[in-house]
Amino acid sequence: xxxxxxxxxxxxxxxxxxxxxxxxxxxxxxxxxxxxxxxxxxxxxxxxxxxxxxxxxxxxxxxxxxxxxxxxxxxxxxxxxxxxxxxxxxxxxxxxxxxxxxxxxxxxxxxxxxxxxxxxxxxxxxxxxxxxxxxxxxxxxxxxxxxxxxxxxxxxxxxxxxxxxxxxxxxxxxxxxxxxxxxxxxxxxxxxxxxxxxxxxxxxxxxxxxxxxxxxxxxxxxxxxxxxxxxxxxxxxxxxxxxxxxxxxxxxxxxxxxxxxxxxxxxxxxxxxxxxxxxxxxxxxxxxxxxxxxxxxxxxxxxxxxxxxxxxxxxxxxxxxxx
DNA sequence: TCGTGTCAAGTCAAT
DNA sequence: ATTGACTTGACACGA
Numbered sequence: 173x174x175x176x177x178x179x180x181x182x183x184x185x186x187x188x189x190x191x192x193x194x195x196x197x198x199x200x201x202x203x204x205x206x207x208x209x210x211x212x213x214x215x216x217x218x219x220x221x222x223x224x225x226x227x228x229x230x231x232x233x234x235x236x237x238x239x240x241x242x243x244x245x246x247x248x249x250x251x252x253x254x255x256x257x258x259x260x261x262x263x264x265x266x267x268x269x270x271x272x273x274x275x276x277x278x279x280x281x282x283x284x285x286x287x288x289x290x291x292x293x294x295x296x297x298x299x300x301x302x303x304x305x306x307x308x309x310x311x312x313x314x315x316x317x318x319x320x321x322x323x324x325x326x327x328x329x330x331x332x333x334x335x336x337x338x339x340x341x342x343x344x345x346x347x348x349x350x351x352x353x354x355x356x357x358x359x360x361x362x363x364x365x366x367x368x369x370x371x372x373x374x375x376x377x378x379x380x381x382x383x384x385x386x387x388x389x390x391x392x393x394x395x396x397x398x399x400x401x402x403x404x405x406x407x408x409x410x411x412x413x414x415x416x417x418x419x420x421x422x423x424x425x426x427x428x429x430x431x432x433x434x435x436x437x438x439x440x441x442x443x444x445x446x447x448x449x450x451x452x453x454x455x456x457x458x459x460x461x462x463x464x465x466x467x468x469x470x471x472x473x474x475x476x477x478x479x480x481x482x483x484x485x486x487x488x489x490x491x492x493x494x495x
Numbered sequence: 496t497c498g499t500g501t502c503a504a505g506t507c508a509a510t
Numbered sequence: 511a512t513t514g515a516c517t518t519g520a521c522a523c524g525a
Contacts (some may be wrong), residue, residue, distance in 0.1 A: 183519085193519060197502050200521080245519080289517075290504035300505070334505055356510095434517090
């Protein structure tokens with residue numbers, strides 16, 4: 173028997189006016205004459221985002237959803253070079269504490285981050301690496317501010333291929349040494365849909381002792397003939413052995429045959445069931461992050477779709493057993 | 496209030 | 511060498 177919890181990404185299609193990603197672009201910021209007022213505006217936006225984030229967590233609680241990806245755009249321009257010295261954490265301290273209170277009361281809730289795709293740890297460019305580390309530091313501070321243990325809370329892809337995949341993998345290992353241990357401990361790695369397959373990512377995960385997030389959709393889009401995810405599944409699970417959080421994976425469905433890599437509105441329940449039948453019993457618990465255009469609506473629909481299967485025993489709105 | 500264009504980021508394919 | 515696609519949500523602006 174395996175306990176499965178479903179989660180969704182950053183924003184709700186049901187909760188209105190609750191964006192956690194409101195922003196101000198640098199172009200607009202730089203056009204404002206009063207810099208102090210502009211920074212106060214940024215702080216207001218950040219507070220609104222964090223407040224909406226808390227509203228989303230409450231919405232999730234009301235629907236028994238205990239797994240959630242936080243937006244990486246909570247604090248606009250936090251890592252911009254022109255805002256060096258801005259103590260953005262201090263400015264949103266009270267909002268972070270509100271979230272901390274919520275998470276302290278609801279210790280079963282798992283939150284994590286997936287930084288935008290320009291956070292690249294295997295880049296051969298020193299500036300790209302430096303900016304990536306800066307962004308990771310922001311994620312780390314936000315987690316700390318929310319009272320969340322940052323360990324294994326941040327999903328990254330391996331990065332760019334740079335025309336030589338083997339070299340790019342070794343570049344990751346090389347660059348890893350420049351990432352401080354506290355940031356290293358925050359990271360988990362995911363196979364991607366164009367360059368780094370399950371095997372590639374597993375290689376890094378095992379070498380660097382970083383848990384691996386298996387993305388089934390990416391696997392379908394990007395794997396070699398010799399690869400069969402079932403053969404590697406035990407190794408994926410083992411990368412989580414020393415973690416304090418359960419095994420995590422990503423679930424999504426192709427938009428179409430033509431746009432196979434793009435995310436569909438909803439998750440195909442038959443495909444999901446096929447997957448679950450293969451892995452049931454191999455782990456006691458697995459958290460599945462649903463990456464679908466319809467966000468929480470896709471989660472609700474999937475819960476609804478799978479209840480008809482006899483091996484599924486619904487626990488609550490976002491959680492079930494498979495036997 | 497609706498649709499269209501712009502904004503950020505880095506990589507990569509195309510020209 | 512430069513440009514545009516890719517991706518995604520939000521904002522600016524004009525109708």
